[in-house]
Amino acid sequence: MNENLFASFAAPSMMGLPIVVLIVMFPSVLFPTPSRLINNRLISIQQWLIQLTSKQMLAIHNQKGRTWALMLMSLILFIGSTNLLGLLPHSFTPTTQLSMNLGMAIPLWAGTVITGFRYKTKVSLAHFLPQGTPLPLIPMLVVIETISLLIQPMALAVRLTANITAGHLLIHLIGGATLALINISVTTAFITFIILILLTILEFAVALIQAYVFTLLVSLYLHDNT
C-alpha cells in the first residue's frame, strides 16, 4: 500500500530511458503558435486568456517590470497546464518534484533580487530595515528581514510542491478507500465517491490557483525590486 501510494511520484521511465523531459515539454504542444492575424478558435481563446491575465498582472509594473511580461506569462501557462494535465489518471506531474520547483523558483527570485541590487542598491539595502524601527531592535530586525528574504524561493517551491503532492495523495487515498468500501458498504462507498468528486473539483481549482500564486509572488518580488 505504501509503495503504491508514492509510486506515482517516481520519475517515469520507458524501457530504461527517462521520459520526464518529454513530459515537461508536452504542455507546449497544447499552445500552438499563432500564424495568422485571425486564428482558429483554440488559439483565439488562448490569446484572449493570455491578454486577460497579462493585463491584470502587469498593471502594477513600470516599464522595467514589464520587460518580464513574456517570462511571467510563460510561467503561469506552464505551471497551470502542467498541474491540470497532472489531474489525468495515471499521469506524472512534474510540479510534484521539489527539484523542478526549486529550479523555477530560485533563478526567478535571484533575478529579481539581483535586478534590485544592481539598479537600486541603496533602496534594496534599506529594505532590510523598516522605517521607524526603535534603536534596540535594529540588529535583530535586519537579521530577521535577511532571513525572510532568503526564505522566499524556498517558500515558493515548497508551497507549489506541497499543494500539488498533497492533492494527488488525497485523491489516491480517497479513491482507494472508495474501491475498498464497495465490498463492505455501498452507501459509505457512495458518500466517499461524492467526496472524491468534490475533491477533484477542488484540485482543478488548486491547480490553477497555485500557478497564479507562484507567478503573482514572482511578480510582486519583481515589483519590489524595480
Add this chain to the structure above:
Amino acid sequence: MTNPEMDAQVHFTDIKKHFNSYTLTSRMNWVLATYEGIALMILYFKLRSTKAPTVKAT
C-alpha cells in the same frame, strides 16, 4: 514603506545623521553595519578556535 521625502524633512545631528531608522541612507548604513558586525563576530570566533592551545599528553 520607503519615503524619499523623509530625507529632506528630518534633520538629525551628530551620529544620528548617518544612523537613524528614517532616512534611506542611514537605514542602508545600519544594514551594512549589522552585516559587518556579524562578519567580525564570525571572524573573531574562527580565529579564537584556531589559536586554542593543544592539550599536552601526560
